[in-house]
Amino acid sequence: MPEVKNRQAVTGAQAIANAMRQINPDVVAAYPITPQTPVVEYFAQFVADGVVETEMIPVESEHSAMSAVVGAAAAGARAMTATAANGLALMHEIVYIAASSRLPIVMAVANRALSGPINIHCDHSDAMAERDSGWIQLWAENAQEAYDFTLMAIRIAEHEDVRLPVMVNFDGFIISHGVEVVDFLDDEVARKFVGEPKVMYPLLDTEHPVTHGPLDLYDYYFEHKRQQIEAMKHVKKVFKEVAEEFAKISGRKYDLLDKYKVDDAEYIMIALGSTAGTIKYTVDLLREEGHKVGVIKPQIFRPFPKNELQELLNGRKGVIVLDRAASFGAEAPLYEAVKSALYEVAVKPQIGSYVYGLGGRDIKIEHIRKAFEDAFSGNLIADEERYLGLRE
Amino acid sequence: MALNIMQLATMFADKHPGITSGHRLCPGCAAPNVAKFALMTAEALGYTPVVGFSTGCMEVSTTIYPYTAWNVPYIHNAFENVAATVSGVETAYRALLKKGRLVDPNKKYAFFAFGGDGGTYDIGLQALSGAVERGHKFIYIVYDNEGYMNTGNQRSGATPPGSQTTTQPVGKKLSGKIQLKKNIVEIMAAHENVYVATVSTSEPMDFFKKIEKALNFDGPSFIAAMSPCVRFWRVNDDKAVEISKLAVETGYWPLYEVERGVYRVTKKVKELKPVREFIEKQGRFRPLLKRPDADEIINELQEYVTSRWERLLALEEATKDKPIR
Numbered sequence: 001m002p003e004v005k006n007r008q009a010v011t012g013a014q015a016i017a018n019a020m021r022q023i024n025p026d027v028v029a030a031y032p033i034t035p036q037t038p039v040v041e042y043f044a045q046f047v048a049d050g051v052v053e054t055e056m057i058p059v060e061s062e063h064s065a066m067s068a069v070v071g072a073a074a075a076g077a078r079a080m081t082a083t084a085a086n087g088l089a090l091m092h093e094i095v096y097i098a099a100s101s102r103l104p105i106v107m108a109v110a111n112r113a114l115s116g117p118i119n120i121h122c123d124h125s126d127a128m129a130e131r132d133s134g135w136i137q138l139w140a141e142n143a144q145e146a147y148d149f150t151l152m153a154i155r156i157a158e159h160e161d162v163r164l165p166v167m168v169n170f171d172g173f174i175i176s177h178g179v180e181v182v183d184f185l186d187d188e189v190a191r192k193f194v195g196e197p198k199v200m201y202p203l204l205d206t207e208h209p210v211t212h213g214p215l216d217l218y219d220y221y222f223e224h225k226r227q228q229i230e231a232m233k234h235v236k237k238v239f240k241e242v243a244e245e246f247a248k249i250s251g252r253k254y255d256l257l258d259k260y261k262v263d264d265a266e267y268i269m270i271a272l273g274s275t276a277g278t279i280k281y282t283v284d285l286l287r288e289e290g291h292k293v294g295v296i297k298p299q300i301f302r303p304f305p306k307n308e309l310q311e312l313l314n315g316r317k318g319v320i321v322l323d324r325a326a327s328f329g330a331e332a333p334l335y336e337a338v339k340s341a342l343y344e345v346a347v348k349p350q351i352g353s354y355v356y357g358l359g360g361r362d363i364k365i366e367h368i369r370k371a372f373e374d375a376f377s378g379n380l381i382a383d384e385e386r387y388l389g390l391r392e
Numbered sequence: 393m394a395l396n397i398m399q400l401a402t403m404f405a406d407k408h409p410g411i412t413s414g415h416r417l418c419p420g421c422a423a424p425n426v427a428k429f430a431l432m433t434a435e436a437l438g439y440t441p442v443v444g445f446s447t448g449c450m451e452v453s454t455t456i457y458p459y460t461a462w463n464v465p466y467i468h469n470a471f472e473n474v475a476a477t478v479s480g481v482e483t484a485y486r487a488l489l490k491k492g493r494l495v496d497p498n499k500k501y502a503f504f505a506f507g508g509d510g511g512t513y514d515i516g517l518q519a520l521s522g523a524v525e526r527g528h529k530f531i532y533i534v535y536d537n538e539g540y541m542n543t544g545n546q547r548s549g550a551t552p553p554g555s556q557t558t559t560q561p562v563g564k565k566l567s568g569k570i571q572l573k574k575n576i577v578e579i580m581a582a583h584e585n586v587y588v589a590t591v592s593t594s595e596p597m598d599f600f601k602k603i604e605k606a607l608n609f610d611g612p613s614f615i616a617a618m619s620p621c622v623r624f625w626r627v628n629d630d631k632a633v634e635i636s637k638l639a640v641e642t643g644y645w646p647l648y649e650v651e652r653g654v655y656r657v658t659k660k661v662k663e664l665k666p667v668r669e670f671i672e673k674q675g676r677f678r679p680l681l682k683r684p685d686a687d688e689i690i691n692e693l694q695e696y697v698t699s700r701w702e703r704l705l706a707l708e709e710a711t712k713d714k715p716i717r
């Protein structure tokens with residue numbers, strides 16, 4: 001493992017801003033929204049100090065931020081932005097256009113509850129609303145992963161078999177504002193890892209003029225959507241390749257699913273983002289009491305690592321899925337995906353759905369323990385949505 | 393390089409300045425000529441145009457995949473964001489130039505953003521205002537056909553009172569749109585660090601010169617082009633230029649420019665024709681003309697047009713040699 005030279009206590013926002021500094025993108029468009037704001041504030045300072053050569057566009061709205069990075073990326077620039085919650089919702093229309101234009105944009109999302117009522121704290125309703133937009137979704141557990149994934153995202157997005165935008169999700173406040181120890185790569189190492197951008201059909205190549213964003217009627221639209229679907233299928237392979245290369249320079253090895261004490265686990269809890277850390281801690285406590293428990297944290301939610309999950313869940317006694325977002329009138333998004341994956345599993349575990357933490361509500365060890373205890377007593381009901389930490 | 397009319401005439405005859413023949417706009421539509429006039433001026437002056445378009449008639453009719461009527465780089469993103477999109481393109485240009493990664497580092501680029509009146513006066517105004525305030529070096533051109541044509545003749549902020557539209561039709565009880573046309577030119581001029589002008593295809597020389605000025609202007613430019621829609625204005629398809637001319641001669645569409653707050657009326661009409669002439673030539677005002685309150689509405693419009701014309705002349709006098717910035 002390479003020696004650690006660059007260990008610092010930073011917030012998640014600083015970690016991502018530093019990844020952006022090392023990436024030195026050509027264009028960054030930015031608009032403030034809590035809890036994302038510090039990312040672009042730190043980055044703006046790098047621009048102001050001449051630490052990066054990035055051209056920054058301080059736009060008048062998130063809609064224009066996404067529009068401008070679409071323009072910049074189409075022009076041939078490596079373009080990035082960051083947002084959260086209502087900002088992401090305001091971008092929604094152009095989020096789809098970015099993906100369908102196959103532009104390798106990377107965007108950090110400090111996950112926050114969507115209004116209304118207005119709430120500035122963490123949940124996953126913002127990113128889940130973009131679930132089907134055609135963006136790759138990476139989900140960080142902590143500042144370290146937020147930093148690592150931002151670097152990896154560039155490589156995945158720009159890979160010629162992929163050419164899709166990537167969202168790096170990191171829990172608002174919990175990760176964005178919480179201070180943690182992060183191991184940074186040397187600037188040179190990081191720069192070498194991300195490499196020079198690979199540009200396809202740049203608008204500014206006037207010798208070969210191209211028309212971006214044409215009208216695509218019923219005679220081609222379907223085929224173009226199919227191409228996007230196929231591109232998504234390449235992501236898992238590319239993620240693994242990029243992760244392997246990243247492991248060589250960092251000593252940190254990522255997989256599509258982060259597995260904690262699952263080998264012999266009879267009961268597995270699945271969650272996205274920072275809560276996985278709390279679950280791991282709880283798993284340690286429960287293990288001390290003799291329970292065979294483990295955690296799976298999808299590092300990527302789109303594309304969904306269905307087959308990998310099936311292999312891991314086959315034959316377990318109980319699977320508990322924690323969602324930090326609701327789907328009104330249907331099952332919570334992560335639960336729905338896991339449940340659907342289990343349809344084809346030979347020996348199906350009991351499964352249960354738990355929604356928690358909406359609008360920043362704390363998730364505590366007791367809550368996690370309670371959900372595990374439901375599983376231990378065989379009390380998981382596939383069609384029942386339960387809540388953790390809700391006053392009833 | 394100076395503007396050379398022979399050269400422009402040849403380019404126009406060649407039919408390929410930026411937008412080529414074979415697009416699917418209605419015969420007689422003024423919009424493609426607005427684009428052609430602008431792009432051929434840029435090309436004649438040695439610029440390579442890069443074009444952004446907002447959703448609307450022009451965009452849907454020129455880029456039906458797998459075909460395109462554009463022989464210059466072209467990007468369409470969405471309805472309300474062409475100004476933001478082109479600000480991204482222009483910023484990318486500066487970034488890539490600085491980093492030495494531009495494919496054609498020696499090219500003189502001209503960045504154009506085109507939008508219909510709906511995509512400019514209404515839904516796109518915020519992105520436009522933001523881009524102009526940030527000072528991107530680009531030329532925004534609104535082709536103003538006074539309504540949402542692509543979606544079928546709905547009212548926009550540019551629709552004049554009394555014009556028939558489908559979302560504010562003239563009916564038994566209501567006289568259609570009651571509000572006057574939004575004065576987009578003044579809104580844009582109020583951004584101060586900008587070159588703003590109105591143009592009409594009926595005055596080509598004036599049009600070309602203003603594009604030249606915009607290209608030379610050190611900052612953003614905004615050009616409003618009168619662009620009759622022959623379908624929904626209910627005029628024959630050889631009448632776009634004629635009706636545009638009448639718009640200018642009645643003072644309904646005064647030709648002027650504002651450069652950092654300094655006004656200049658570029659076509660001094662000696663005696664304005666009555667606005668009624670402009671109205672009576674178009675089928676879209678026919679329902680209005682049948683109404684008992686038609687005179688009232690036309691008189692109100694006439695009063696507005698006259699006082700605005702006088703105001704423009706006064707502003708020209710008052711702002712002479714007094715740029716805001």
Ligand SMILES: Cc1ncc(C[n+]2csc(CCOP(=O)(O)OP(=O)(O)O)c2C)c(N)n1
Pocket residue numbers: 447448449450471472507508509510511512537539540541542543548
């Ligand atoms: C967000 C959004 N709302 C509505 C539409 C539907 N739409 C497409 S073009 C258009 C009207 C365009 O009008 P204008 O900008 O005046 O251009 P024109 O078609 O008249 O040339 C509308 C309403 C859209 N594409 N996007």
Ligand code: SF4
Pocket residue numbers: 417418420421422423449450453537541542620621622623624
């Ligand atoms: S509907 Fe009107 S604006 Fe649209 S192409 Fe036809 S004439 Fe032009």
